[in-house]
Amino acid sequence: MLQAIALGLPLTLLVTVLSLGLGTVLALPLVAGLRSGNRAVWLLTRGIVDLLRGIPPVVWLFILYYGVSLGTLRMSALQAAVLGLGLVSSAYLAEIFRGAIGSVHRGQWEASSALGFRGGTAWGRVIGPQAWRTAIPAYTAYGIGLLKDSSIASTIGVAEIVFFSNQYARQSGEGIMVFFIAAGVYILLSMPLGMLSRHLDTKLRKAVAR
Amino acid sequence: MTGLLPDVATILPTLLGGLQISLTLTFFSLLFGLPLGLLFSFGVTARNRAFRYVSVFFVEVGRGAPALVLLQLMYYGLPNVEITLSSLASACLALVWTTAAYTAELIRGGIQAVPAGEIEGSDALGMSVGDRLRFIEIPQGLRIALPSLMGFAVLLFQATSLAYTVAVPELMSQAYSTGSSTFKYLPAFIAAGMLYAAISVPATWLSVLAEKRLSRHL
Numbered sequence: 001m002l003q004a005i006a007l008g009l010p011l012t013l014l015v016t017v018l019s020l021g022l023g024t025v026l027a028l029p030l031v032a033g034l035r036s037g038n039r040a041v042w043l044l045t046r047g048i049v050d051l052l053r054g055i056p057p058v059v060w061l062f063i064l065y066y067g068v069s070l071g072t073l074r075m076s077a078l079q080a081a082v083l084g085l086g087l088v089s090s091a092y093l094a095e096i097f098r099g100a101i102g103s104v105h106r107g108q109w110e111a112s113s114a115l116g117f118r119g120g121t122a123w124g125r126v127i128g129p130q131a132w133r134t135a136i137p138a139y140t141a142y143g144i145g146l147l148k149d150s151s152i153a154s155t156i157g158v159a160e161i162v163f164f165s166n167q168y169a170r171q172s173g174e175g176i177m178v179f180f181i182a183a184g185v186y187i188l189l190s191m192p193l194g195m196l197s198r199h200l201d202t203k204l205r206k207a208v209a210r
Numbered sequence: 211m212t213g214l215l216p217d218v219a220t221i222l223p224t225l226l227g228g229l230q231i232s233l234t235l236t237f238f239s240l241l242f243g244l245p246l247g248l249l250f251s252f253g254v255t256a257r258n259r260a261f262r263y264v265s266v267f268f269v270e271v272g273r274g275a276p277a278l279v280l281l282q283l284m285y286y287g288l289p290n291v292e293i294t295l296s297s298l299a300s301a302c303l304a305l306v307w308t309t310a311a312y313t314a315e316l317i318r319g320g321i322q323a324v325p326a327g328e329i330e331g332s333d334a335l336g337m338s339v340g341d342r343l344r345f346i347e348i349p350q351g352l353r354i355a356l357p358s359l360m361g362f363a364v365l366l367f368q369a370t371s372l373a374y375t376v377a378v379p380e381l382m383s384q385a386y387s388t389g390s391s392t393f394k395y396l397p398a399f400i401a402a403g404m405l406y407a408a409i410s411v412p413a414t415w416l417s418v419l420a421e422k423r424l425s426r427h428l
Contacts, residue, residue, distance in 0.1 A: 050407075050411050050414070051407055051411070053410075053411075053414070054406065054407035054410040054411040055368075055403040055406050055407050055410075056368035056369070056371040056372075056382075056406055057368075058371045058372060058374075058382060059371060059382065059385075059399055059402055059403045059406060060403075062382075062385075062386070062395070062399045063396065063399045063400065063403065066389060066395035066396070066399065067395045067396030067399050067400070068396070148274075148275070148276035148277075149276065151278045151279060152276075152278060152372070154278070155278075155372075155375060162276070162278055162279060162282070165279075165282070166282060166286070169286040169287070170286070173290070174290060175282070175283065175285075175286030175287035175288075175289070175290055176283065176286075176287035176288070176290040176291060177287075177290075178287075179279055179280075179282055179283035179286065179287050180283065180287075182275070182279050183271055183274065183275030183279050183280070183283070186274055186275050186276060186279065187270065187271065187274035187275060190274060
């Protein structure tokens with residue numbers, strides 16, 4: 001039983017890490033769009049973000065896995081899972097980043113331009129680090145949520161924890177234990193992440209506390 | 211790509227029955243989950259040990275484990291202890307658990323945000339603890355928690371799509387069976403996605419609106 005869960009662990013972690021990475025990268029253009037002064041660009045980005053968040057992840061996974069084909073070429077289950085969860089994450093993360101950037105005080109922008117910083121320097125050295133500090137708790141909370149959402153990948157056949165637990169439950173007929181242990185594994189996995197997040201948060205808070 | 215839109219348009223109406231089951235599942239999960247969440251929100255800080263341990267167990271497992279695991283636990287696991295429920299009932303039970311666990315934390319946050327002056331005021335008036343909870347803390351705490359509870363309801367509605375894995379004939383499973391019988395997977399899932407979005411996007415706007423209105427005086 002434990003073996004079944006241990007077999008699934010690598011893919012659970014892989015799907016989580018890859019889709020979080022993909023989501024973070026894809027979130028950046030979305031944030032730019034959400035902050036855009038151009039009405040058309042803003043509306044388009046808003047629509048994309050709302051649609052990505054408004055449709056359940058499992059539907060995105062099914063659309064990508066069963067629905068999308070280029071000629072005879074189809075995505076593997078892992079590719080579809082990472083792309084689907086990455087797309088959904090990008091929308092949620094874009095909202096988190098947007099809020100964090102908005103929380104940086106206006107004076108910081110004014111001070112950057114008063115010091116003659118160009119856009120790149122202002123973002124990289126002044127606004128970015130402060131916004132990132134605000135975003136960390138929400139970002140890690142989303143990461144923990146994504147760890148749990150990675151279980152959805154089992155529905156299209158990615159061999160992660162729930163996939164193996166399900167297989168074991170069907171074969172042995174002992175569903176109750178295997179799913180309780182699976183639940184325990186998810187809780188155990190999210191605990192160090194939560195601790196890391198709190199640690200980073202207090203450390204960064206201390207750095208700016210006066 | 212030709213014929214995608216007409217296909218979606220033909221499939222869409224056939225999925226409405228599934229949408230109704232998704233909404234029913236959401237409704238019953240909230241109906242039973244919210245009162246339980248309120249109970250657990252007091253349970254996790256209760257002085258009575260048994261009550262506290264039970265609450266902490268349900269809240270931590272309900273939040274820590276994926277909804278998908280809870281669904282399968284109820285469906286494949288409960289028969290081990292001689293309880294066999296229909297797929298709809300077991301899905302409902304799992305989602306009630308999820309709802310209770312998440313809303314317990316949201317409600318607790320709301321109640322803790324009730325200004326301390328309100329509590330002092332009720333003490334000064336000589337209110338009993340029960341009256342204070344009933345007239346001061348719970349109504350104001352729920353009001354503060356309302357936007358986040360609405361946000362959770364949207365996520366719960368989306369989570370009902372996972373009930374297809376335990377054979378509940380809801381929207382997702384109807385889309386899947388349409389897709390596999392006609393091989394029109396893409397139009398079927400696009401139609402399902404549109405129906406999910408048609409409910410959850412406006413509902414999200416509503417929760418943002420509620421948040422703005424309720425924080426108007428802050």
